[in-house]
Amino acid sequence: MNAFEYAAPRTLDEALSVLGEHGDDARVIAGGTALVTMMRQRLVSPGYLVSLREIPGLERIEAANGGVRIGALATHREVETSPLVQERIPVLAETFRRVASVRIRNMATVGGALAHADPNQDPPVTLLALGARVELRGAGGKREVPVEEFFRDYYESALEPGEIVTGVVVPRLPGASGAAYVKFLPRTADDYATVAVAASVSLEPDGERCRTARLALGSVGVTPIRARAAEALVAGQRPDAALLHAAGEAVKAAVDPLSDHRGSAAYKREMAAVMVGRALTQAWNAALGSARPAR
Numbered sequence: 001m002n003a004f005e006y007a008a009p010r011t012l013d014e015a016l017s018v019l020g021e022h023g024d025d026a027r028v029i030a031g032g033t034a035l036v037t038m039m040r041q042r043l044v045s046p047g048y049l050v051s052l053r054e055i056p057g058l059e060r061i062e063a064a065n066g067g068v069r070i071g072a073l074a075t076h077r078e079v080e081t082s083p084l085v086q087e088r089i090p091v092l093a094e095t096f097r098r099v100a101s102v103r104i105r106n107m108a109t110v111g112g113a114l115a116h117a118d119p120n121q122d123p124p125v126t127l128l129a130l131g132a133r134v135e136l137r138g139a140g141g142k143r144e145v146p147v148e149e150f151f152r153d154y155y156e157s158a159l160e161p162g163e164i165v166t167g168v169v170v171p172r173l174p175g176a177s178g179a180a181y182v183k184f185l186p187r188t189a190d191d192y193a194t195v196a197v198a199a200s201v202s203l204e205p206d207g208e209r210c211r212t213a214r215l216a217l218g219s220v221g222v223t224p225i226r227a228r229a230a231e232a233l234v235a236g237q238r239p240d241a242a243l244l245h246a247a248g249e250a251v252k253a254a255v256d257p258l259s260d261h262r263g264s265a266a267y268k269r270e271m272a273a274v275m276v277g278r279a280l281t282q283a284w285n286a287a288l289g290s291a292r293p294a295r
């Protein structure tokens with residue numbers, strides 16, 4: 001690993017000004033779980049590390065318009081165990097619970113998971129299915145980017161040089177709807193997904209058919225993707241076996257997985273179709289449960 005200087009500013013403005021001063025030579029560090037590995041492997045050699053850990057409030061998880069706002073420095077474990085997230089958006093707590101091991105989840109942060117833009121990560125898939133928005137701060141001010149537009153390419157995001165992810169805003173699911181996250185990992189429980197699917201489904205007032213569906217997949221291309229053709233097939237229908245099969249076939253045409261030690265591209269394509277069926281079924285059942293009057 002190269003020698004570097006370490007700054008731990010106490011305000012966002014200070015962090016932005018250090019980033020601006022050192023340009024490409026500076027890197028933000030949050031949990032360090034990805035960055036330190038990349039530095040050890042000499043994939044990156046920053047001369048300046050700008051830690052976000054001393055900036056007060058950046059780890060806050062709070063209620064926002066019926067949903068939640070999660071600060072960039074919140075760890076995966078804090079999201080997983082947050083009573084607010086568990087109550088308002090249980091699928092998000094469940095998704096973070098599926099990341100690696102407790103040791104990693106205690107370090108890795110929400111901002112790091114977004115900025116790192118690794119297409120095999122879990123949280124971006126569910127954030128995409130839920131229609132979340134990423135908050136960014138740069139020298140020029142604040143902006144918000146839908147997660148759908150945030151991931152640009154393999155390990156590339158919409159972050160401009162010198163910008164910092166400050167948080168993510170996740171809307172609450174509407175009434176009579178449900179969501180599910182399915183992570184297929186046949187090797188070990190703490191591995192990255194071979195294929196991951198998040199689904200959210202809302203019901204028609206008759207409770208018999210699906211009104212809308214959102215489907216997102218991870219580990220099937222250079223970024224997490226939304227499976228829009230499959231979503232369109234499901235909208236307005238009752239998800240029986242034939243419909244789930246058709247949705248799976250539509251997903252096969254949408255994914256572009258890489259062959260690696262987790263499976264061949266052909267295997268991942270098949271598994272994507274299977275996992276979409278499972279995720280839709282679970283989300284559908286959750287929606288039916290939420291629509292049923294409490295006894």
Ligand SMILES: Cc1cc2nc3c(=O)[nH]c(=O)nc-3n(C[C@H](O)[C@H](O)[C@H](O)COP(=O)(O)OP(=O)(O)OC[C@H]3O[C@@H](n4cnc5c(N)ncnc54)[C@H](O)[C@@H]3O)c2cc1C
Pocket residue numbers: 027028029030031032033034035036052072098099100101104107108109110111112113114115116118120121122123159163164165166190191192193
């Ligand atoms: C062994 C192992 C297994 C893992 N398994 C999984 C898994 O199964 N699923 C999963 O989803 N994740 C998994 N992870 C975690 C994931 O791959 C990343 O390491 C993690 O999400 C990065 O978060 P961090 O806070 O540690 O980021 P860091 O390592 O601190 O930073 C990562 C990158 O993001 C930038 N960055 C960080 N925070 C910000 C910010 N707020 N604004 C702008 N840029 C920022 C850094 O400059 C750097 O480029 C695993 C990690 C390890 C080490």
